[in-house]
Amino acid sequence: xxxxxxxxLFWRRFRRDKVALAALTFIxxxxxxxxxxxxxxxxxGLPDPNAGSTExxxxxxxxxxxSSEHPMGVDALGRDIMSRVLDGARxxxxxxxxxxGLSVIIGVTMGMIAGFYRGWVDTGIARTIDVLLxxxxxxxxxxxxxxxxxxxxxxxxxxxxxLTVVITIIVIGNWPYVARIIxxxxxxxxxxxxxxxxxxxxxxxxxxIFREILPNLVAPIIVYATxxxxxxxxxxxxxSFLGVxxxxxxxxxxxxxxxxxxxxxxxxxxxxxxGLALLFTVLAFNLVGDGxxxxxxxxxxxxx
Amino acid sequence: xxxxxxxxxxxxxxxxFVITLLTFIIFSVxxxxxxxxxxxxxxxxxxxxxxxxEQLGLDKSKPTQFLNYIGDILPFVGGxxxxxxxxxxxxxxxxxxxxxxxPVTIFLTAGAVILWLAIGIPIGVLSAVKTGSWMDRLAxxxxxxxxxxxxxxxxxxxxxxxxxxxxxxxxxxxxxxxLEAGSIGEKAAALFLPWCVLAAAFAAIYARFLRGNLIDTxxxxxxxxxxxxxxxxxxxxxxxxxxxAITPIVTLLGLDIGLLLGGAILTETVFNIxxxxxxxxxxxxxxxxxxxxxxxxxxxFFIVLMSLIVDIxxxxxxxxxxx
Amino acid sequence: xxxxLEVENLQVHFETExxxxxxxxxxxxxxxxxxxxxxxxxxxxxxxxxxxxxxxxTRARNARISGSVRFNGKDLLGASEDEMRQIRGNDIxxxxxxxxxxxxxxxxxxxQIAETVRxxxxxxxxxxxxxxxxxxSLVGIPEPRxxxxxxxxxxxxxxxxxxxxxxxxANDPKLLIADEPTTALDVTVQAQILELIERLQSEFDTAVVxxxxxxxxxxxMADEIAVMYAGRIVEKADTDTIFAAPEHPYTWGLLSxxxxxxxxxxxxxxxIGGRPPSLIxxxxxxxxxxxxxxVREAHxxxxxxxxxxxxxxxxxxxxxxxxxxRRKLWAELRQGIKPGDARSDVMEEKAL
Numbered sequence: 001x002x003x004x005x006x007x008x009l010f011w012r013r014f015r016r017d018k019v020a021l022a023a024l025t026f027i028x029x030x031x032x033x034x035x036x037x038x039x040x041x042x043x044x045g046l047p048d049p050n051a052g053s054t055e056x057x058x059x060x061x062x063x064x065x066x067s068s069e070h071p072m073g074v075d076a077l078g079r080d081i082m083s084r085v086l087d088g089a090r091x092x093x094x095x096x097x098x099x100x101g102l103s104v105i106i107g108v109t110m111g112m113i114a115g116f117y118r119g120w121v122d123t124g125i126a127r128t129i130d131v132l133l134x135x136x137x138x139x140x141x142x143x144x145x146x147x148x149x150x151x152x153x154x155x156x157x158x159x160x161x162x163l164t165v166v167i168t169i170i171v172i173g174n175w176p177y178v179a180r181i182i183x184x185x186x187x188x189x190x191x192x193x194x195x196x197x198x199x200x201x202x203x204x205x206x207x208x209i210f211r212e213i214l215p216n217l218v219a220p221i222i223v224y225a226t227x228x229x230x231x232x233x234x235x236x237x238x239x240s241f242l243g244v245x246x247x248x249x250x251x252x253x254x255x256x257x258x259x260x261x262x263x264x265x266x267x268x269x270x271x272x273x274x275g276l277a278l279l280f281t282v283l284a285f286n287l288v289g290d291g292x293x294x295x296x297x298x299x300x301x302x303x304x
Numbered sequence: 305x306x307x308x309x310x311x312x313x314x315x316x317x318x319x320x321f322v323i324t325l326l327t328f329i330i331f332s333v334x335x336x337x338x339x340x341x342x343x344x345x346x347x348x349x350x351x352x353x354x355x356x357x358e359q360l361g362l363d364k365s366k367p368t369q370f371l372n373y374i375g376d377i378l379p380f381v382g383g384x385x386x387x388x389x390x391x392x393x394x395x396x397x398x399x400x401x402x403x404x405x406x407p408v409t410i411f412l413t414a415g416a417v418i419l420w421l422a423i424g425i426p427i428g429v430l431s432a433v434k435t436g437s438w439m440d441r442l443a444x445x446x447x448x449x450x451x452x453x454x455x456x457x458x459x460x461x462x463x464x465x466x467x468x469x470x471x472x473x474x475x476x477x478x479x480x481x482x483l484e485a486g487s488i489g490e491k492a493a494a495l496f497l498p499w500c501v502l503a504a505a506f507a508a509i510y511a512r513f514l515r516g517n518l519i520d521t522x523x524x525x526x527x528x529x530x531x532x533x534x535x536x537x538x539x540x541x542x543x544x545x546x547x548x549a550i551t552p553i554v555t556l557l558g559l560d561i562g563l564l565l566g567g568a569i570l571t572e573t574v575f576n577i578x579x580x581x582x583x584x585x586x587x588x589x590x591x592x593x594x595x596x597x598x599x600x601x602x603x604x605f606f607i608v609l610m611s612l613i614v615d616i617x618x619x620x621x622x623x624x625x626x627x
Numbered sequence: 628x629x630x631x632l633e634v635e636n637l638q639v640h641f642e643t644e645x646x647x648x649x650x651x652x653x654x655x656x657x658x659x660x661x662x663x664x665x666x667x668x669x670x671x672x673x674x675x676x677x678x679x680x681x682x683x684x685t686r687a688r689n690a691r692i693s694g695s696v697r698f699n700g701k702d703l704l705g706a707s708e709d710e711m712r713q714i715r716g717n718d719i720x721x722x723x724x725x726x727x728x729x730x731x732x733x734x735x736x737x738x739q740i741a742e743t744v745r746x747x748x749x750x751x752x753x754x755x756x757x758x759x760x761x762x763x764s765l766v767g768i769p770e771p772r773x774x775x776x777x778x779x780x781x782x783x784x785x786x787x788x789x790x791x792x793x794x795x796x797a798n799d800p801k802l803l804i805a806d807e808p809t810t811a812l813d814v815t816v817q818a819q820i821l822e823l824i825e826r827l828q829s830e831f832d833t834a835v836v837x838x839x840x841x842x843x844x845x846x847x848m849a850d851e852i853a854v855m856y857a858g859r860i861v862e863k864a865d866t867d868t869i870f871a872a873p874e875h876p877y878t879w880g881l882l883s884x885x886x887x888x889x890x891x892x893x894x895x896x897x898x899i900g901g902r903p904p905s906l907i908x909x910x911x912x913x914x915x916x917x918x919x920x921x922v923r924e925a926h927x928x929x930x931x932x933x934x935x936x937x938x939x940x941x942x943x944x945x946x947x948x949x950x951x952x953r954r955k956l957w958a959e960l961r962q963g964i965k966p967g968d969a970r971s972d973v974m975e976e977k978a979l
Binding site: 524525526528529530531532533534535536537539544547548621622623624 | 682684708711712713714715716717720721723725728729730731732733742743746747778780791794
């Protein structure tokens with residue numbers, strides 16, 4: 001048996017998990033849908049997401065349900081829901097990937113600096129991490145978001161309500177977790193022999209960081225990223241649900257749910273489709289995350 | 305042990321200070337708007353704004369404002385007793401409003417906690433002991449769905465199906481039922497659906513978490529020893545396995561309780577329950593910053609307090625931690 | 628008198644996605660009452676798995692167990708779980724390598740000992756506790772009553788192992804299995820623990836099976852020793868014979884890697900070259916052949932069987948070299964003539 005690289009082993013194990021594979025396919029499709037939303041809209045003949053029209057409302061001013069014109073029905077302002085759901089996909093994915101990506105980058109950087117340089121740099125960063133982790137981030141996030149949701153925004157207008165605030169909150173909330181784990185890993189890795197060997201050969205610090213330590217961190221980084229993405233999607237949705245996340249008229253699944261909550265009995269489609277979109281998306285990411293953890297660590301307790 | 309508690313108390317005090325500072329920064333320093341203008345109502349005159357500014361102490365420097373703020377919220381410092389600010393909207397003091405709503409929030413939290421522990425823990429144990437069985441897969445599958453669904457979606461679906469006024473099968477009290485409830489019995493009935501919805505996600509989390517922990521714990525050497533001693537499997541699983549695996553759950557439980565006591569914003573909003581969460585939500589919709597600030601501070605205090613309690617409890621559970 | 632423990636052709640195979648792991652592949656031995664039996668081998672030799680299986684502790688779903696294990700005439704492999712539970716901790720007890728991880732961190736030591744007493748004897752809590760204290764005293768732990776109230780992490784390594792022994796012997800078992808009892812301990816403490824086991828054994832007439840990778844550990848204690856390699860026993864004899872006249876190259880390797888006081892000055896320690904074989908893809912023929920300094924072509928094709936050595940009934944060896952050749956080779960080794968050394972008479976006969 002030829003030796004396989006860890007990546008190949010990982011992929012081979014992951015592939016065997018049919019459910020995770022299906023979930024991954026769903027995510028890929030979702031990403032494509034988000035990117036090509038305008039195209040899909042044209043193809044399906046759907047109106048613009050923000051184009052409300054009173055034609056779609058019936059005589060009482062109530063929105064109409066699913067029809068051939070509007071496959072997912074129409075909301076209270078006459079806007080096509082399918083169109084808005086597609087738009088919402090963009091928001092959710094954008095927030096999830098950019099937010100998580102930034103958190104991971106910042107977290108990894110801080111963790112590595114702390115673990116590698118030690119001394120008071122480490123102490124400072126570690127204490128900050130401890131403090132941030134002890135905080136009710138959601139709560140402060142809601143607070144921050146609502147403080148900045150006034151017309152003038154925050155920081156003298158630098159932080160406007162909407163996507164930027166949400167991403168900021170996500171980053172503030174996530175990076176300490178990543179940093180703490182990375183710091184721990186770096187601390188234990190740096191004692192290992194291969195780092196000592198490298199040092200004794202005169203390798204510079206940067207070289208050690210990139211060649212020796214970073215490759216060993218890839219696995220935990222992936223695991224954390226996959227854990228955070230679904231949580232961040234839900235966080236954005238919750239903030240938007242409360243009205244302090246993505247602002248209208250930009251569509252967001254959470255915000256659509258909020259709008260839907262007053263008319264659920266007369267317009268079930270309004271709550272169902274965005275809700276299902278959220279459910280399936282988060283579920284898919286969770287399944288992929290589980291699958292990845294199992295593939296990286298076959299003896300882990302998640303093994304089915 | 306006393307040293308351990310003392311250290312945790314000091315840390316807690318430090319944390320609370322930083323939280324207060326952060327809330328102050330978030331709500332008083334960051335927003336670009338002028339609170340005096342916001343409070344002054346429509347078309348205020350310049351003098352009105354100036355007067356209000358002086359009243360609120362906004363004419364002083366930020367650090368002084370911060371000190372005043374600390375004085376306000378601490379019980380014995382400053383002249384006002386504990387003062388969390390005034391609502392823009394209602395012109396009422398924030399803290400009493402919060403305290404008035406505490407019983408509801410406590411009731412909601414308590415019911416949900418009991419429900420999710422009663423469901424989550426047995427499922428977690430069963431799944432761990434029978435890993436790989438259809439029961440395990442089914443339970444974990446369902447758990448994953450409940451974790452992935454936002455609580456407000458679950459709430460809306462449940463209301464759509466069961467709300468006795470507007471639902472398809474008019475079975476249970478739903479939205480706003482609590483407001484109309486009189487006796488404790490009616491209140492509990494009104495909270496049944498919210499309890500279920502709130503408990504669903506947590507039960508799923510706890511079941512999965514316990515399952516993972518227990519599976520790992522059952523691989524430990526001391527479990528092998530316990531079996532080698534000829535103990536019954538039930539004893540091995542519960543007194544040796546679960547006993548060890550449950551400790552992180554206790555920590556998690558404390559934090560979750562702390563979180564919920566600060567107000568289950570999302571659930572209370574969907575079901576229109578007059579708790580702290582709903583109070584905060586109403587304030588958010590109209591940008592009533594003092595109220596939001598007050599609820600955030602209040603919630604944060606609770607979480608830090610619960611994490612302290614949990615840490616101390618941990619020392620009782622795990623003898624290794626005491627030294 | 629029939630043997631206390633009779634293991635016959637025990638096989639423990641694990642079905643894994645990479646193949647069938649033959650952890651134990653046809654092991655037979657017997658232990659008499661009051662006797663000490665040593666099982667020696669490297670990691671992966673199957674020594675621990677075979678003992679865990681005797682206790683019925685091999686519970687993996689992918690395990691395929693066959694053969695027979697009889698304790699006092701009773702078949703253990705076919706026994707029900709309830710029957711096995713009555714035997715474990717009661718008639719057969721086991722202690723493990725790392726006493727810190729093998730004791731529950733949350734319960735007091737006395738409680739853990741009392742637990743094993745109460746699960747097999749109908750006694751009150753107080754009586755069980757007294758027995759716990761008694762056992763702690765017996766194993767040489769000072770202030771046993773106070774110590775029983777302490778937690779495992781408050782004990783030193785040696786005392787922890789003593790406590791484990793106390794726990795194992797609390798119900799007066801007829802057989803004690805000690806799996807690497809001294810490996811996790813300091814060298815100075817190792818001797819004490821071995822001495823303790825010996826003393827208790829003669830006091831209570833307990834049979835002991837000591838599992839170890841270190842021949843030195845069983846040199847004094849064991850009456851009989853079995854050397855295991857790749858899931859099989861390759862040599863079995865009484866202790867004196869193993870040390871004085873071993874007849875398997877692997878045993879020679881084990882012996883020459885132990886520092887001996889009587890070896891010539893300056894003589895090097897010779898580790899056995901190569902690494903333990905994969906238990907999924909065992910080498911063809913004799914599983915030791917890739918590492919054997921005396922290997923011949925035929926050894927790569929034929930599997931050796933464990934056979935008695937001519938002239939010595941209690942001595943069994945699984946090797947394809949004829950017995951005379953082996954004895955000559957051993958004699959040469961004793962004179963310092965290493966494998967491949969030109970002075971060897973035997974090696975000239977090698978037909979490669």
